[in-house]
Structure formats: structure tokens, C-alpha cells
Amino acid sequence: MQTQSYSDVMQPPPLPSHASPVPPPKEEQYIFAGEVLDDILRLVATERNFSAAAKHLLKPSYFKEDARQWTCKTLLDFQERFGMPPSSGQLETELNLQFTRGLIERHQAADVYDLIHRMYKETPKGSQEYTVEVVQKFAQHRAWEKAIYKSLPLLEAGKYEEVDRVMKEAAQVSLPIDDGVYWFFEAALERIRRRGTDDEGILAIPTGILEVDLLLRRKGVGPGEIFMWLAQKGGGKCLRGDTLISTPRGLERLDVLVPFRDKGWYSLDQSFDVYDRCGKVKPVSRVYCNGNAPTIVLQTQEGIEIEGTPEHPLLTLRNGSWEWVELAEIREGDWLAKPRSEYQQSTAKHSLPILDQSLFHWSAVPLSRVPTVLDEDLAEWLGWFIAEGYMGAPDSAPTLMSFTNKDPQVLERFKELSLSLFGIVPREQSRKGSISLNWYSRGLYAFLDSSLGMAPSLSRGKCVPELLLTSPQSVQSAFLRAFIEAEGHVQKRTRIEVSSASQELLQSIQSMLSYMGISSTLHRKMGKATNSNVQENQEYWRLNIAGRENLGIFQQKIGLLSERKQTSLDMALSKSTWDWKQDRFEGVAHIVEAIFEDRRSQDRTMGGQIPRGQGIAGRIGDGGVKRFMPAIKRNVLSRRLLEEVLDKFNDAPRHLIEKLEHLLQFSPVQVVSKSHASCITYDFEVPETHSFIANGIVSHNSLALCQVARRAVYGGYKVIYFTFEMSEDQIAAREDAGFTNTSMWDLEDEDVKRELENTFIQLQGAFPKSLAIKRYPTRMFSIDACRSCLYSLKAQGWVPDMIVLDYASIVKPRRYSERHLEIQEVVQDFRGLCVEFGAAGHTANQINRLGASQRIVTGLGAAGSWDQLADVDYAMTINMSDMDRIMKMLYLYADKIRDGLDKITLGPLPTDFERMQFVSPTNLTPSEIIAN
Structure with missing residues (x-):
């Protein structure tokens, strides 16, 4: 059927000479009104395809009110500059900048903040289809208006073919929301012509592992395709x-x-x-x-x-x-x-083994009883004895045991415990200003040795019995109270100091304190022994507890026995500052700043009328603001400031509060x-x-990813490597070893470094800006962060051919749910990113417990979710036993090959772990790379 032209169906007579010329169509204002206004802006702000299609059809003057006009203009400008709509945060930042520069009035800024809140957070009033239809009809209406205006002089001149062209152009005006469809038969000839040729039109980047590339239909990974590497966890990290x-x-x-x-x-x-x-x-x-x-x-x-x-x-x-x-x-x-934070401990007390009763009577001081449970009294007795006690070596004679101290209150307490626990009444003996409690008991030695693992030793060999380390907190507190009372003292410098010749003993006590939430320091010192005739300085260890927070927890959970030391502790606590230089949290200023910005955003939304006491200064006072700003600038927060944020801003966004609650000290x-x-x-x-x-x-508790990135660079492709686990320097070091064929252990050698400098000068000339590495903290950024980075690079004229994601399961999901669903969503988002930029994608994951038990791991061994493999095009597992590592080889299992042969094992493949590469015919030396 032949299509009639506009000139075939209508040839109007020339216009009469007295006819008035038709005025050109005016740029109408306030065309859009009612509830559809915000829905249109919402689509421009949140739907990438709509924003790209509508940027030439919408104008700020079409919207009523200044706030909508400013928002429309900013959205369209952002789309034009970066090829994507801005996030709400980016839009607020732009508004704040213009307000600071005086380019927008205060009341207008408040209206815009309110509009931004509605656009990004409220539910649309109408359906998306209706909103698109409104804009499309408007665009067609404007196109017909302009076509009629252009056609009138053409009709008068008899240029009917030109009129036909103008009208056809107007009829084709629409919103190209779709990127287009693929017309199968119409594209057949072109498709058949290029198939099998070098100009197939589909970019496929080889992995650089010949055995793998032979399985792939196009001998590589194409744009929008995802290759998942499943790495078997190796040993050695111990x-x-x-x-x-x-x-x-x-x-x-x-x-x-x-x-x-x-x-x-x-x-x-x-x-x-x-x-x-x-x-x-x-x-x-x-x-x-x-x-x-x-x-x-x-x-x-x-x-x-x-x-x-x-x-x-x-x-x-x-x-x-x-x-x-x-x-x-x-x-x-x-x-x-x-x-x-402190940890919750078990409340179950350890039962002690029942020993041969005859041992308790073969002794100068027989035992009338022995404990059957490691409770608070026995723990306290052990604290005193390990600090100030002596246990002689066993021999044919009864074993000498003693306890020495000069505090009458301590001596009396030790005698009470010895009597109640063992039925022992030791003999007192004065010794150099102190009192020594002595007794001979082979039975007590047998009990301490067999039930608690204590053996005779000098001061340097003492340690905490292992059963105490897994006892309830009340039992550990009793031990620590006695030990620190005996071996420690409260200094005027507002700290508790404990000294011992045994490093292992104080290291265990430091761990016990940390388990209760008490920070301490342990340092080496030199001094003379107080219980020896040796005059030379010897090595000792000193443990310090300082800071009001730590001393307060110590007083609450442990405390001291003697009135003299307890009074000193009270005085130290009253004089000490809250902050201690060890009690600080590094790298957290951005979280606190985000909480403050949330409060500022609420103030802006309310037009600067936030209720009194609800702003930042209202919560922490003007003095608090002055205290926080230097800390935020240094990116260091003390424990007190951290606790203040958690207390004063407990209504902040939950994800920010959770980050603070789970903070680690460094x-x-x-x-x-x-x-x-x-x-x-x-x-x-x-x-x-x-x-x-x-x-x-x-x-x-990333060989393949480094290999494929490096091989793509060899082929002249552009690669970006996103790492969510290791730093940029760590990834770069692995690539240094691979690119230069140098062992990672030799990279710091001075002679090797000089050779590498010359090699990299040549490599940089051969492959300028071909490999980019970008690091994001684990589970703190989503795929959208990668997208923003790529659009920023695109604005500079750099678009990647390959995107490497190291690795999928530690990327932040867009929304939190069950773990396997989060991982699956991240993989789907990664595919969308690769399709959007026309890039090949590589990512990795660890195997799970099922995979760890297999010699050759299949897709069922994927950590987190086997369903994630449904969203990838290729899946390959890396398998290596301890013997394989020694032999420098591994096996690959092709679990999924789209349109290809899978479920087969490849190998053994020679592997050079020191140079981070598979030994393959496709590997090239640096000189060969530069020459090619």
C-alpha cells in the first residue's frame, strides 16, 4: 500500500492578500497545574529514561511557582551535564550552595526543600503512565502548533513537499521512553552479514585464561554480561x-x-x-x-x-x-x-574434678575439705595466691606453700578463705616488715595441679588458670579484685597501676578487663626485684587503667577490698577526666556529620522554624558545638563525645545510629x-x-579478578576495578606483580624498584588511563556509588569496557532483608550497571560450608545464595587443595556457561601465586606487551 503525502490530500488555495499573518506560538507559562506538577518533577528526578527523553521538551516556565521552576531547571541542568538525574542529597547540596551565594531567597529555599521531600519520599498522586501521557500530549500539542506556524508561508509559496515534511516531523514527536525495540526480520540481513566476522558488532573481552576463553561462544565476555568467580577459601591465614x-x-x-x-x-x-x-x-x-x-x-x-x-x-x-x-x-x-563493648558471659560455674581423697591427708597440713566448684571464694583465693603466693616443687618432703603481705585486712581475708575452702590454718611468720603465712601441704599442691593446672613457678612463669578465663563475670571479678588489690596501687595521676614479672599473666588480665569493657595499657619497664638479692635491673610489665569511663566500670564491676585503696580509687575517679587518649574512635566524623546534617535538613524543611531545643545547638548547647567541630575536623571522637551523640540524637536515622553503636575502637x-x-x-x-x-x-578470613583486568588492558580495553574489601594500594600491588612479571615479595627490593620504574614509564605510554581502581568501605556503599563514579568519569570522556566488582556479597544492598536476597539484588544491580554502560562485568564470591567440604566446588557452594547464579551469564569455581598450592596449580569448574558447554572441570592449570597470574599461553612479558 502506497502512503499518500500531505500534498496529495490537501492543496489549499493561496491566502488572500488581505489575510492577517498568523502570530508565532508563544512560550506558554503555567501549562502544568494541579497534582500532576509534582508527579512530573518526580519522574524527572527519579526515572533515568524519562529524564533523558524529556529534557528537551520541558521548560521551567511551564511550571507554576518559583520552587517548581527552580527544581525543574536544576534537574534538567544536572541531566544535561552528567547524563543522569541527581539524588536528593545532590539536589539539597546545590540548593544550599545557591542559598549561600544569595542566588535564592530564604522563603524560596524552604519551599524547594519541602518539594524535594515530597518528590523523593511521598507516594505519587497519579500513576506513572498517566503522567507520561500528560507530558507526551503536551509535547505533541506544542509540535503541531509550531508545524502549523512553519507551514503557512510554505503553503503560500506552494512548497507542498516542505509542508509534507514539516507535518510528518510533528506527527513523530513523542517521548522516547524506550530505547527502541529490535525488529527481528528487518535486522536479519545486517545480522547475518556481520556474524562470525571480526566486526560482529558485539565487544567480547577475553579473560586471559585460554582454557576458559575456549568455552565462551565469543571467546570472551560481552557487554552487559556477568562472569562470577567462586573462590575456594585457602588455608594459611592463621x-x-x-x-x-x-x-x-x-x-x-x-x-x-x-x-x-x-x-x-x-x-x-x-x-x-x-x-x-x-x-x-x-x-x-x-x-x-x-x-x-x-x-x-x-x-x-x-x-x-x-x-x-x-x-x-x-x-x-x-x-x-x-x-x-x-x-x-x-x-x-x-x-x-x-x-x-563488653560481652555477655555464661553464668554457669565450672565443676572441679573429684580427686583421690588419700592425697589430701598425706601432708603436714591435711585438707579437711576441697572445693568442688570454681566459685567466687575460690577465685578470690587464687587471685591472692597468684599475686603474693609461693608454691614449692613436689618432692618426698611435704610441699612448702606460703603467702606474704603486710596489710592486716588482706592477711585476715586470706586466712578466712583458706579455712573455709580447705580447712587450713597457716602459721604466721614476720619477714622484713611483712607477714608470711606458711604451711606444708602435698594435698593442696595436688588439688591446684590436677584441678586447676597450676604448677610451681617463679614470678615470671605465673599465668591465669584457663578455667578462670571461661568463668562467669562474678567469678572473674573476684579474682581480679584480689589480684589487683595485692599487686596494684592507685596512683595520684588518677590511674590504677599493676606490675608483674610475668607478661603472659598481665596479658590474660588485660584480655579479661577488655571482655568486661575496660580498656587498659600494658608496657615493659625495667626495675629491681623486691623479693630477691639480685641488684641488676630486670624486665617487668606494667598494666594501667585510666580515664573516668574505665575507672568507673572497674569500680562498678570489680572494686578493691581494702578501705585505703578503695578511698584512693574514689579520689582518682573524682579527679580523672572523662576522656583517655586510648578511648577514641577514629574515622567516624562522617557519621556524626551526617546526623548533624539530618537535623539541619529538618530545620530547612521547616523554613528555619525548627522547635526550640530540637536543633543541633538545642540538643548539645553552643559549647557542645564548639567541642564537636574540632573533633570532626580531626576525624577523631572521644568516648564521651560518642556517648553524647547517641544520647542526644537517639531519634536520628536508624542506620546512622546503628553505625555508631557498632563502632570499633582502633x-x-x-x-x-x-x-x-x-x-x-x-x-x-x-x-x-x-x-x-x-x-x-x-x-x-582476588587472583582471577586481577588476571582478567590485566588481560583486558593488554587488549587495549579500559577497565575500572571497584574494591569493597582491600585498599587501592593492595590491589595495585597485586597488579604490579602481574604486569611486571615480578614476585610480590620482591616489590620492595631497591634494585627491583629501579627496574619497575622504567618498566612502568613504558607501560604508561602504551596503556594511558586504561586501568582505574576505586575503593569503597565494606557494606557502606551500594552499586549506586559505582554508578555515580562512572558518570563522573563519563563526563570527563572516559567510559569503561570492563567493570570489576570485588566482590558482590560485601556491597551494600539498596534495601535490607534476608541475606541471600540482598546478595541476589546486588548481582542484579551490577548487571543493570554493566548493561547501562555497555561493559563486560566480573565479580567474585566465597564458597559456603557445603563448598568447603567439596574437592571440586559447584554452584551450590556459593556463599549466601545459589540463586545469584541465575542472574549471571558465566560462573566458574576456583578449586585448590593444600597440596595444589604447594604444587602451584589449581582446577577450574565451569558451573554455568550461557550458550556453551558447562559442568566440566578444567585443569590442572599452572598458577604463579607470587605474580598473581595463571600461567597461560596468553600471558605476555612486559617487553612483549610494550612491543605489541
Whole structure:
């Protein structure tokens, strides 16, 4: 059927000479009115496609009221500059800037803030389809008006074909909300022509692993496609066996929790629980023994020590944000996270084993009774005895035991406990101004040795019995009260100081205090022994408790026995300042500033009329504002200021309050040293957070992603690498090793560094601005943060061909729900991002417990959600046993290959872990890369 033109159906006579010329259509004002006004602006602000389609059809003058006109203009300007609508925060920032510059009046600004609130938070009055139809009809109406005005002189001149063209253009005016559809038959010839050629029209970026690329239909990953790598967790990330782990039962040694000595992973018949960094109880049913391995020792400014293998990561504060850093990469001056809050302990007291009764009577001082439970009285007696007691070595003669002190109140209390617990009445003996209580008892020695694991030792060999570390808080408090009463004193400098020759003893006490929420420091000092004739200075250790908060908790939960020391503690508490230099929280100023900005936003919404006492100054006073501003500027918050925010702004947005409630304190690293000998190390898996508390420090449990990013750069593609776990420097170090074919361990060698400088000068010339790395803190930013970054780069003329996300399960979801649904949503959002920018996508995830038990892991072993694999195009698992690691090889399992062969195993594939690459024919040397 032939289509008739406009000139075929209508050829009007020429206009009479007396006809008045038709005036041009005016730019009408206030065209949109009523409830549809806000709905139109809402679509421009929140719907990317509508905003892009309508930016040339809408004008600020079409909207009634200044607030809507300003908002429309700002939205359209933002769309024109960045290719996307702004967020509510960006819109408020622009408004605040213009208000500061005097470009908008105060009452107008208040109206705009109210409008922004309605646009982003309130439900639309009408449906989206109705709003689009209103705008579309308006656009068509305006187009016909302009077409008629253009056509009149053309009709008069007899240019009917031009009239036909103008009218057809007007008829085609619409809102191109859709990007268009694919007409199958009409595109067939072009599709068939380019299929199988180099100009197929579909960009496919190889992974750089030949065996994998051969499985892919286009020998690579195309735009909008997602490749998921599932990495099997390797061993080696372990801690020393005597490390104390925070559990609901108390503090337990790692080598007790993991009762294995042969290297490998073990599944437990009965799981145990630990506390993660958020203070939540998490079950552990799979543990790892790493065998003998070299270790690194870290010591913080507070004296906390942690020893583990170089690969073991710790939660660290760098540049104001949290990141997991391996021990080998931690340097002096880095800040390690430590738990802020006390933990809930078990209330069950330990029963003691029943011993052979004959042992208790073969003694100069026979025992008439022995405790059967480790309760508060026995714990207090142990505190006194470990601090000031002596236990001789067993021999044929009765074993000498003694307790020495000069405080009558303390001596009387020790005698009372000895009588009630064991039926012992020791003999008193004066000794150099002190009183010594002596007795000979082989039976008491047998009880302490067999029931509590205490052995004869000098002061340097003393330690806290392990049963005490897992006892209820009341029992631990009784022990600490007696020990600190005997070995400590309250200084005039408003602090409690405890000294001992045993570092291990005070380290355990420091951990017990931390478990109760009391911060302390432990430092080495030199001095002369008070109970020896040795004149030379010897090594001692000093534990300090300071700060009103810590002293207050100590007084409440532990306290001191003697009236003299308790009075001194009261005086120290009254004189001490609230803040202590160790009680500070780093890198949290942005959270407090967000809470303050929420309060300012409410004030702006109310036109500056927020009720008295509800603003920032109303909540914390003018003096409080002055105290907070320097702290925010330094990005350091004291405990008191933190508590004040939580108390005064408890009605702030819940997600901000939760961040503050789960904050960790950070302690600077003071000493980094390598252990002189290997020791047995251990590890275990903690679900979801992969973190646990070790010696009061937070511990944590990307070869393929680095490889594919590097190979894409070789091919001349542009790559952006988003990391949500490791820092930009860590990712860059791994890429340094791969690009230069250099072992990661040699990167710090001075000769190697000089060679690398020359190599990278050449690489930069060959691949300018081809690889970008962007780091976001774990679970603090969503895919939208990546989108904003990409639009900012697009405005500079840089668009990636590949997007790497390291990795999906630690990206913040748009909304919180069940964990597996959150991960699935993140993967879906990542696909949308890749489709939007026409880029290939690579991401990764860890395997779960099911996967950890498999030699070759399938998709069912994906951590968090197997459903996430339904939203990816390709899924590959990386499989490597301990023997494979030694042999430097691994296996890949193709779990999902869209339009290709899957469910097959590839390997073994040679792998160079030190250079972060698969050994593949597609690998090139630096000189070959530059030459090509």
C-alpha cells in the first residue's frame, strides 16, 4: 500500500492578500497545574529514561511557582551535564550552595526543600503512565502548533513537499521512553552479514585464561554480561595457638577450640560459638590447622600482641576507612580495630574434678575439705595466691606453700578463705616488715595441679588458670579484685597501676578487663626485684587503667577490698577526666556529620522554624558545638563525645545510629617483628562476617579478578576495578606483580624498584588511563556509588569496557532483608550497571560450608545464595587443595556457561601465586606487551 503525502490530500488555495499573518506560538507559562506538577518533577528526578527523553521538551516556565521552576531547571541542568538525574542529597547540596551565594531567597529555599521531600519520599498522586501521557500530549500539542506556524508561508509559496515534511516531523514527536525495540526480520540481513566476522558488532573481552576463553561462544565476555568467580577459601591465614578468642563462654585459647595438630580442614561434630566484630554470636563448625609456619608479631600502643601467619588479615583503619590488611602488609602507625563493648558471659560455674581423697591427708597440713566448684571464694583465693603466693616443687618432703603481705585486712581475708575452702590454718611468720603465712601441704599442691593446672613457678612463669578465663563475670571479678588489690596501687595521676614479672599473666588480665569493657595499657619497664638479692635491673610489665569511663566500670564491676585503696580509687575517679587518649574512635566524623546534617535538613524543611531545643545547638548547647567541630575536623571522637551523640540524637536515622553503636575502637601498631621460630597456627570460618575477636583484635578470613583486568588492558580495553574489601594500594600491588612479571615479595627490593620504574614509564605510554581502581568501605556503599563514579568519569570522556566488582556479597544492598536476597539484588544491580554502560562485568564470591567440604566446588557452594547464579551469564569455581598450592596449580569448574558447554572441570592449570597470574599461553612479558 502506497502512503499518500500531505500534498496529495490537501492543496489549499493561496491566502488572500488581505489575510492577517498568523502570530508565532508563544512560550506558554503555567501549562502544568494541579497534582500532576509534582508527579512530573518526580519522574524527572527519579526515572533515568524519562529524564533523558524529556529534557528537551520541558521548560521551567511551564511550571507554576518559583520552587517548581527552580527544581525543574536544576534537574534538567544536572541531566544535561552528567547524563543522569541527581539524588536528593545532590539536589539539597546545590540548593544550599545557591542559598549561600544569595542566588535564592530564604522563603524560596524552604519551599524547594519541602518539594524535594515530597518528590523523593511521598507516594505519587497519579500513576506513572498517566503522567507520561500528560507530558507526551503536551509535547505533541506544542509540535503541531509550531508545524502549523512553519507551514503557512510554505503553503503560500506552494512548497507542498516542505509542508509534507514539516507535518510528518510533528506527527513523530513523542517521548522516547524506550530505547527502541529490535525488529527481528528487518535486522536479519545486517545480522547475518556481520556474524562470525571480526566486526560482529558485539565487544567480547577475553579473560586471559585460554582454557576458559575456549568455552565462551565469543571467546570472551560481552557487554552487559556477568562472569562470577567462586573462590575456594585457602588455608594459611592463621593465628598462634595460645591466642585468646572471645566466645560466649569467655576467653578460650585457639588451640583448645581447634583440637587438631595435623595440617588440614576439619568439620566438628559439635560446633562452638564466637563473637564477631559486631558483638554478635556466630557458630563455627569448620576449623583449620596450618601446622608449623613462620609468623609475624604485632604489638599495639596499648601493649596488645597478636601473632599470626603473614597472610592472616586484620581489620585496619587507613585514610579514615576500614579495610582488611594482611599481617605482612601492616606497618608501624597503622590502626588495628578492637571491640568497644563488653560481652555477655555464661553464668554457669565450672565443676572441679573429684580427686583421690588419700592425697589430701598425706601432708603436714591435711585438707579437711576441697572445693568442688570454681566459685567466687575460690577465685578470690587464687587471685591472692597468684599475686603474693609461693608454691614449692613436689618432692618426698611435704610441699612448702606460703603467702606474704603486710596489710592486716588482706592477711585476715586470706586466712578466712583458706579455712573455709580447705580447712587450713597457716602459721604466721614476720619477714622484713611483712607477714608470711606458711604451711606444708602435698594435698593442696595436688588439688591446684590436677584441678586447676597450676604448677610451681617463679614470678615470671605465673599465668591465669584457663578455667578462670571461661568463668562467669562474678567469678572473674573476684579474682581480679584480689589480684589487683595485692599487686596494684592507685596512683595520684588518677590511674590504677599493676606490675608483674610475668607478661603472659598481665596479658590474660588485660584480655579479661577488655571482655568486661575496660580498656587498659600494658608496657615493659625495667626495675629491681623486691623479693630477691639480685641488684641488676630486670624486665617487668606494667598494666594501667585510666580515664573516668574505665575507672568507673572497674569500680562498678570489680572494686578493691581494702578501705585505703578503695578511698584512693574514689579520689582518682573524682579527679580523672572523662576522656583517655586510648578511648577514641577514629574515622567516624562522617557519621556524626551526617546526623548533624539530618537535623539541619529538618530545620530547612521547616523554613528555619525548627522547635526550640530540637536543633543541633538545642540538643548539645553552643559549647557542645564548639567541642564537636574540632573533633570532626580531626576525624577523631572521644568516648564521651560518642556517648553524647547517641544520647542526644537517639531519634536520628536508624542506620546512622546503628553505625555508631557498632563502632570499633582502633589502636595504633607500635612494633612489627618476625618470629624467630615457626609455631603451629590455626584458623576457623565465621559465617557472613568472616571475623572474630582474637586477643581483643578483629581478625578476618582476588587472583582471577586481577588476571582478567590485566588481560583486558593488554587488549587495549579500559577497565575500572571497584574494591569493597582491600585498599587501592593492595590491589595495585597485586597488579604490579602481574604486569611486571615480578614476585610480590620482591616489590620492595631497591634494585627491583629501579627496574619497575622504567618498566612502568613504558607501560604508561602504551596503556594511558586504561586501568582505574576505586575503593569503597565494606557494606557502606551500594552499586549506586559505582554508578555515580562512572558518570563522573563519563563526563570527563572516559567510559569503561570492563567493570570489576570485588566482590558482590560485601556491597551494600539498596534495601535490607534476608541475606541471600540482598546478595541476589546486588548481582542484579551490577548487571543493570554493566548493561547501562555497555561493559563486560566480573565479580567474585566465597564458597559456603557445603563448598568447603567439596574437592571440586559447584554452584551450590556459593556463599549466601545459589540463586545469584541465575542472574549471571558465566560462573566458574576456583578449586585448590593444600597440596595444589604447594604444587602451584589449581582446577577450574565451569558451573554455568550461557550458550556453551558447562559442568566440566578444567585443569590442572599452572598458577604463579607470587605474580598473581595463571600461567597461560596468553600471558605476555612486559617487553612483549610494550612491543605489541
